[in-house]
Amino acid sequence: MTTTFPDKTLLLDDTASLRTAARFVREHDSAALLPLLLPGLDGPDLQALAGQCRFAHAGLLLFPSDTESLRSQLADCGLAVDTQAQPSVVVRERLARRHRRDPAELDVQILRPRVLGCDGEVRAVEVFALTVPPHSGLEPIAAYERTRQHEAHLAFEVEHPETLALRGLCAILVRHGARPDGGGYNPHEDGTVLYFTLPARAACDYRRLELYARGDHRDTLAAHLDHDSGRDARQPAETLLHLLTGAWTTQALTAFARLGLPEAMDTRTACRTEDLARLTGTDPRSLAVLLRYLVMLGAVTRVPVPVPVPAPAHEQRMEQVEQEGFRLTELGALLRADTPGSMRPLALMYGGPFYRSFSGLDHAVRTGQPAFDRIFGENHFDHFARDPELASLFDRSMAASSRMFQPLPAHPVIAAAAQAPESATVVDIAGGNGELLGLLLAAHPRLRGVLLERPHAVEAARRRLDAAGCGARCDYRAGDFADVPSGGDVYVLSRVLHDWDDDRCREILRHCARAMPPHADLLVVERLLPVDGSPSLATAWDLHMLCNVGGRERHADHYARLFAESGLHLIGHSPLPLDAHVLHARRAPAPDPVARRR
Ligand SMILES: C[S@@+](CC[C@H](N)C(=O)[O-])C[C@H]1O[C@@H](n2cnc3c(N)ncnc32)[C@H](O)[C@@H]1O
Numbered sequence: 001m002t003t004t005f006p007d008k009t010l011l012l013d014d015t016a017s018l019r020t021a022a023r024f025v026r027e028h029d030s031a032a033l034l035p036l037l038l039p040g041l042d043g044p045d046l047q048a049l050a051g052q053c054r055f056a057h058a059g060l061l062l063f064p065s066d067t068e069s070l071r072s073q074l075a076d077c078g079l080a081v082d083t084q085a086q087p088s089v090v091v092r093e094r095l096a097r098r099h100r101r102d103p104a105e106l107d108v109q110i111l112r113p114r115v116l117g118c119d120g121e122v123r124a125v126e127v128f129a130l131t132v133p134p135h136s137g138l139e140p141i142a143a144y145e146r147t148r149q150h151e152a153h154l155a156f157e158v159e160h161p162e163t164l165a166l167r168g169l170c171a172i173l174v175r176h177g178a179r180p181d182g183g184g185y186n187p188h189e190d191g192t193v194l195y196f197t198l199p200a201r202a203a204c205d206y207r208r209l210e211l212y213a214r215g216d217h218r219d220t221l222a223a224h225l226d227h228d229s230g231r232d233a234r235q236p237a238e239t240l241l242h243l244l245t246g247a248w249t250t251q252a253l254t255a256f257a258r259l260g261l262p263e264a265m266d267t268r269t270a271c272r273t274e275d276l277a278r279l280t281g282t283d284p285r286s287l288a289v290l291l292r293y294l295v296m297l298g299a300v301t302r303v304p305v306p307v308p309v310p311a312p313a314h315e316q317r318m319e320q321v322e323q324e325g326f327r328l329t330e331l332g333a334l335l336r337a338d339t340p341g342s343m344r345p346l347a348l349m350y351g352g353p354f355y356r357s358f359s360g361l362d363h364a365v366r367t368g369q370p371a372f373d374r375i376f377g378e379n380h381f382d383h384f385a386r387d388p389e390l391a392s393l394f395d396r397s398m399a400a401s402s403r404m405f406q407p408l409p410a411h412p413v414i415a416a417a418a419q420a421p422e423s424a425t426v427v428d429i430a431g432g433n434g435e436l437l438g439l440l441l442a443a444h445p446r447l448r449g450v451l452l453e454r455p456h457a458v459e460a461a462r463r464r465l466d467a468a469g470c471g472a473r474c475d476y477r478a479g480d481f482a483d484v485p486s487g488g489d490v491y492v493l494s495r496v497l498h499d500w501d502d503d504r505c506r507e508i509l510r511h512c513a514r515a516m517p518p519h520a521d522l523l524v525v526e527r528l529l530p531v532d533g534s535p536s537l538a539t540a541w542d543l544h545m546l547c548n549v550g551g552r553e554r555h556a557d558h559y560a561r562l563f564a565e566s567g568l569h570l571i572g573h574s575p576l577p578l579d580a581h582v583l584h585a586r587r588a589p590a591p592d593p594v595a596r597r598r
Contacts, residue, residue, distance in 0.1 A: 013146055013574055014062050016407065018077045021058040021125045021152075022115050024206075029119040030055040030156065036203045037154065038176040039298020039331045045172045052165060053156035056212060057112065059126035061091065061151040063142035070111075070129050079113035079125060086110045090184035090193055091128045091151055098150070099141050106138075107131045110189075126155065147575045148534070153195065153208035161192075161213035166220050169211060170194060177201070178209060180224050185216055192217040194224045201298050203331040205577060247355075252293050253335065254351025257344050261291075262328060262336040270303035270325035291326045299332035341403060345396035353383075353390070354548060361547050370550040380548055381454070381499075391456050395433035398495070402435045404525070404580040405494075409443035411574075413521045413584060417490050418444035425450060427488035429481065429512065430496045434461035434474075436525075437492075441470035449474040450485055481508045484515040491516055494525035498541070499551040502562060509566035516587055522568060524583040525576065529555045537579035559583055 031050045035041045041049070064070035067085075074081060088108040096103040109131075112124040128151060132138045145151065158166060174180070177199030185192050194211040198204070213220075256262065264279045265271055273291065277284040294300045305325035308318040328336075334343045353376070360371030372380045384394045408414060417424035423446045428437040431451040441449050449470070451461050455478040465471045477483055484491070491512050497505045512522055527538035542553040554562075560570040563585050573583040 014064075015073055015076060016410065017060050017149075017152075018062065018073065018079070018125065018127070021060050022077055022079060022113075024154075025055075025058050025115040025117065025123045025125055027118055028055060029117055029121065033154070033204075034156075035301075036330055037198050037206070037209060038173070038178060039199070039201050039203060039329055040295060040301065041176050042301045042303075045176065049156075049169060049172055052160070052169060053158050053211065054121070055117075055123060056155045056157040057124040057126040058206070059128065059151065059153045059155060059210065060149075061128045061130060061145055063130050063132045063138075063146070065133055066131060070127075074111070074113055074127070079115070081111050081113045083112065085129075086186075086188050088128055089186045089188065090182075093184065094151070094182065095130065095141065095145070099144070101141070106141075147528075147573075147581070148530070149207075149575070151208075152206055153210045154204075154206045155193075155210040155212050157212045157214075161215060161217060163217065163220060166194075166211070166213055166217060167223070170220070170224060173209070173211070181208060183210075183221055183224055185218055185221060190215060192221055194221065199298075201331065203298075203329075203334070248293070249297060250351050250355060252290060252297065253299060254347045254355075255290060256294055256299060256332070257335045257347040257351075262332055262344075263338065265300065265326065265328040265332070267328045267330060267333050270305050270327040272305050272307070272323050272325045274323075276326065288324060294332070295326075298329055299335070300326045301329055303327050341400070343400045345393055346400045348393055349397040352393075353380075354544070357548050361543075364547045368550075370546070370548055372548040373550075385454060385456050388456065392460060395457060395460050398432045399435040401578060402439070404576045404578040405436045405439050407576055408436065408523075408525075408582065409440055411523065411582060411584075413490055413523060414440060414444065414447075417521075418447050420489065423448055424489035425487070426490045426492060427452065427485055427515075428492045428494070429484055429508075430454075430493070431461060432457060432494075434464040434468075436494050437461070437474065438465050438468040438470055441465070441473055442468055447473070450477060450488060451475075452477040452479060452481075452483060452485065454478070454480075481511050484511045486515040487517060488515070489517075489520055491520060491522045492525070493522065497524060497551075497559070497562070498526055498545055498553055499549045501550065501552070505562050506566045509562060509568060513567035513587055518587060520587070522585040524559065524585065525580055526559070526583065527553050527579050528559075528573070528581045529553050531555060556581070556583070564588070 030053065033055050034046060034049050062070065064073060086109065088110045092103050092106050092108040095106055095108065107130070109129045111127045111129065113127065115123050115125055117123050132142045158169060173196050178196035181195045181197040183194040192213045192215065196209045198207055198209055259280050259282060261276065261280055264276055273288045274284050277287045291300055292302070295302050303325050304322035306320045307323050309321050311317045311319045333339055335347055336342060337344050357372040357375050360375050363374055364371040376383050384391045417426065425448045426437065426440055427450045429452050431437050431453055434451055437449045437451050441447055451458065451474060453461060458476045458478045462471065462476055465474050477485055493512065497508065500508065516522065527541055529538045529542065530536045538553045545551040545553060556573055563570050567588050568585045569588045571584045571586055573581045575581055
């Protein structure tokens with residue numbers, strides 16, 4: 001089935017992406033941004049990159065129906081264009097290749113509205129605009145690209161792009177985990193672009209980086225493209241070794257969190273290993289070994305700390321020696337317990353119960369049964385429910401990925417409910433500790449909420465929503481999926497269906513369909529498996545579901561089928577951060593009795 005998107009959702013998504021890109025450009029400068037993109041980048045390599053390149057723009061692909069609508073969309077976002085649009089070559093060819101179209105069919109223009117950075121530097125948002133006139137047949141390209149954001153990137157312009165300097169910069173990027181990912185020469189602008197995929201650990205939503213060099217650098221480009229195609233064949237043994245020690249990565253980060261190191265450290269000042277050992281009650285030499293490994297992961301940076309020591313006795317003065325010290329990076333700071341959106345609970349979960357369960361992955365693959373149940377002797381929800389500390393850790397670990405919920409208050413269904421003349425009710429089914437419902441109610445003071453959960457989680461949600469000041473607008477139901485309350489206006493199922501097999505999903509969806517009044521909407525938050533098999537967090541979480549709950553991630557069409565078999569129909573879906581999507585469904589219209597008799 002092909003999914004249809006209401007036009008309004010499409011426009012909102014493009015405008016929202018444009019606003020996000022402009023905000024990003026406004027808030028970042030070169031020196032602070034580079035270590036976020038390449039965690040662990042430090043010392044001479046950071047100096048070379050920050051000294052020779054400047055953060056120039058954030059790029060994104062939009063899909064206006066014509067030039068006028070693009071200009072008014074830019075104006076809506078406060079972005080003015082004072083230069084002529086240029087035809088794109090590189091992105092147009094990438095799109096043509098990806099969608100097997102003739103490049104001549106694709107009109108892609110480049111506009112660069114200026115944005116003033118927080119440091120006073122003039123930067124830009126680079127808008128690639130693929131014109132998609134109504135009924136042009138290009139709508140599927142727009143829908144696909146909006147979801148995948150393949151062309152979103154951050155660009156650094158090389159100030160003096162001599163060949164040697166340019167190649168040196170490419171080598172630094174590769175050394176810090178960036179992978180060559182195409183590029184090209186645009187004769188209309190006489191500029192060369194070299195694209196890189198950022199390492200997965202980059203602390204930023206953008207996945208691609210561009211080096212932009214004025215002029216024709218096709219020799220460097222050829223080496224870059226060659227590197228791109230040959231990268232997987234070059235060092236298989238080294239790559240495998242790196243992959244096989246992935247468990248050390250998880251445990252090093254978990255130990256870092258368990259030992260309270262992120263809280264003892266600072267992102268601005270370095271701390272000597274000895275002082276850190278004293279503060280955290282650890283063995284100094286062993287701590288240094290852990291911290292040096294964490295440098296490779298980008299969680300901390302190694303910084304020499306000057307320490308005054310007495311000079312030889314007869315000189316009667318102090319001199320300075322340097323001792324090893326470490327500073328927390330922004331990535332490492334996400335493991336601090338007190339950071340908003342802290343990911344510490346995830347570190348404790350993935351390095352704790354889920355680390356143990358993954359040792360039984362082969363069992364799960366052999367039998368199709370969750371390894372968790374075999375290792376812990378019971379289903380993961382029952383196991384967590386019996387242990388209040390573990391239950392709270394699980395709820396907090398779910399809430400730690402709540403960045404994916406951030407666009408939901410602006411979803412057209414929620415916005416319409418918030419503006420309804422009567423106060424509308426959002427029913428969050430299996431809403432965990434109330435993170436999502438709290439976000440929706442906080443954004444829309446007229447909305448009311450009902451949270452259905454298992455009894456232990458209801459209590460956590462009540463505390464969380466009371467603390468957020470929304471408790472008075474919320475009712476709670478301790479129960480099971482069979483107890484979905486009727487009479488709501490919007491029903492939410494967030495990260496629930498992926499816990500279950502198809503039969504159980506149909507049961508849950510039928511409970512929803514039965515409870516939903518005819519006007520009600522259902523929003524389902526899930527990661528969607530990519531149709532083209534391209535890398536996605538959904539593929540990793542599919543394995544996690546197999547190993548731990550016996551559920552699965554699914555393609556959009558698979559969800560559409562489950563909806564159809566449960567009395568619902570899929571209206572459309574739109575992307576959320578962290579490779580998640582929100583699917584919008586409604587009750588299927590009752591079958592036409594006249595048509596049935598015919
Ligand atoms: C993966 S969590 C998702 C929580 C939340 N919706 C979110 O996105 O953060 C799945 C939730 O389903 C709840 N759950 C499991 N079995 C349930 C059942 N039979 N009835 C109601 N809720 C259930 C669990 O307690 C858990 O909070």
